Amino acid sequence: xxxxxEDLHVAYAGRTVVxxxxxxxxxxxxxxxVGPNGSGKSTLLRTVYRHLxxxxxxxxxxxxxxxxxxxxxxxxxxAALPQERGSDFELTVRxxxxxxxxxxxxxxxxxxxxxxDVVARALxxxxxxxxxxxxxxxxxxxxxxxxxxxxxxxxxxxVLVLDEPTNHLDVRHxxxxxxxxxxQRRTTLVSLHDLNAxxxxxxxxxVLHAGAVxxxxxxxxxxxxxxxxxxxxxxxxxxxxxxxGDPLIAFDHRAPADAEGSVTxxxxxxx
Numbered sequence: 459x460x461x462x463x464e465d466l467h468v469a470y471a472g473r474t475v476v477x478x479x480x481x482x483x484x485x486x487x488x489x490x491x492v493g494p495n496g497s498g499k500s501t502l503l504r505t506v507y508r509h510l511x512x513x514x515x516x517x518x519x520x521x522x523x524x525x526x527x528x529x530x531x532x533x534x535x536x537a538a539l540p541q542e543r544g545s546d547f548e549l550t551v552r553x554x555x556x557x558x559x560x561x562x563x564x565x566x567x568x569x570x571x572x573x574x575d576v577v578a579r580a581l582x583x584x585x586x587x588x589x590x591x592x593x594x595x596x597x598x599x600x601x602x603x604x605x606x607x608x609x610x611x612x613x614x615x616x617v618l619v620l621d622e623p624t625n626h627l628d629v630r631h632x633x634x635x636x637x638x639x640x641x642q643r644r645t646t647l648v649s650l651h652d653l654n655a656x657x658x659x660x661x662x663x664x665v666l667h668a669g670a671v672x673x674x675x676x677x678x679x680x681x682x683x684x685x686x687x688x689x690x691x692x693x694x695x696x697x698x699x700x701x702x703g704d705p706l707i708a709f710d711h712r713a714p715a716d717a718e719g720s721v722t723x724x725x726x727x728x729x
Contacts, residue, residue: 459520459535459616459645460485461506466515468501475501477669479515483617483647483662488639490660490677491649494690497666499649500541500621506647507538507619519617533561537615539607539623551597551605552590555580558612580611583638585631599626607635611642620648624655657681657705665689678705 461483468476476498483489491499504510506517508524517524524532537558547554558580559573569577581587584604589597594605603626610618618639624632636659639646650656656663657677665673665680667689673680686694686707693710700706 461489461617461645461647462516462518462521463502463506464516464518466502466505466517467513468498468505468510469513470510475669476505476512479666479669479671481664481671481674483645485645486643487661488646488648488659490656490663491647491666492651492653492656492663493666498669499666501669502666503538503619503621503647503649504540506617507536507540508532509538509540530561533613535615536617536619537610537613538619539603539610539621541621541625547594549594550590551586551592551594552577552581554594554605555608555612558609558614561613576614577608577612580608583611584608585634600628600631603627604631604635616645618642618644618646618648620646622649622651624650624652653681653707657707658699658702681705681707 463479463481466476466479467474479498479502481489491502493499501510505512506524508529511525519527519532519535524536527535555577556569556573559569559576562573578587581590584607586601586604586608589601594602597605603623607620607623610620620639623635627635632655636655639648639659648660650660660677662675663673663677663680664671665685672689673685681696683694683696686692686696686709691714693713695708697706697708698704
């Protein structure tokens with residue numbers, strides 16, 4: 459399912475956070491949002507899973523305005539892993555993942571065989587199938603992250619919205635999660651701080667700065683030394699990864715970029 463964001467404006471507390479954003483996530487592709495802290499990535503994603511209502515603009519799922527769908531309809535299409543993650547679930551791991559089946563159940567309806575299969579597969583996908591009976595509150599931060607991702611998988615969505623999904627994960631589980639996203643082949647919108655991870659896993663990137671999309675396109679076309687300097691304020695070289703051939707960004711940790719002026723990056727075609 460394709461996602462189109464058209465002329466999106468979001469403001470709260472009297473401040474514009476996203477200003478006129480246009481971007482697209484193609485069906486079956488992983489589309490990344492990158493940018494400095496405060497650039498509007500999380501705010502934009504919250505409009506896609508309906509946590510925030512935009513002041514103007516639209517989020518379209520296969521051409522249909524998500525705000526015109528019922529909450530149940532949109533929940534069958536979009537599942538989210540937000541940054542604000544509950545830590546007080548007095549539930550078992552399996553019970554948390556079962557919550558992902560809610561959009562498909564009538565009130566007070568119990569599980570059926572299909573639900574049990576979906577939940578079991580979701581737990582196995584994130585490597586938590588051996589922990590189904592543990593209390594969610596007893597888990598480490600990384601384990602909780604994987605359980606909440608399993609809940610999103612159990613929702614069986616057309617679109618995954620992931621806000622910094624590798625937070626709290628060690629290196630091995632970061633690599634495994636990103637590889638898992640590639641195998642899912644769902645339309646995925648993901649924000650990532652790690653630019654090298656974004657370059658490796660994403661089919662398309664949108665770069666945000668001060669609430670605006672300033673560049674869009676393939677990672678190799680977008681992640682240039684010039685953009686690193688202008689948007690992120692760092693000196694960097696972009697080379698080929700010796701193992702994968704993906705763009706690899708080598709940062710100069712000894713000195714910042716020479717100039718930290720206004721952003722002048724030309725937006726690539728990618729709406």
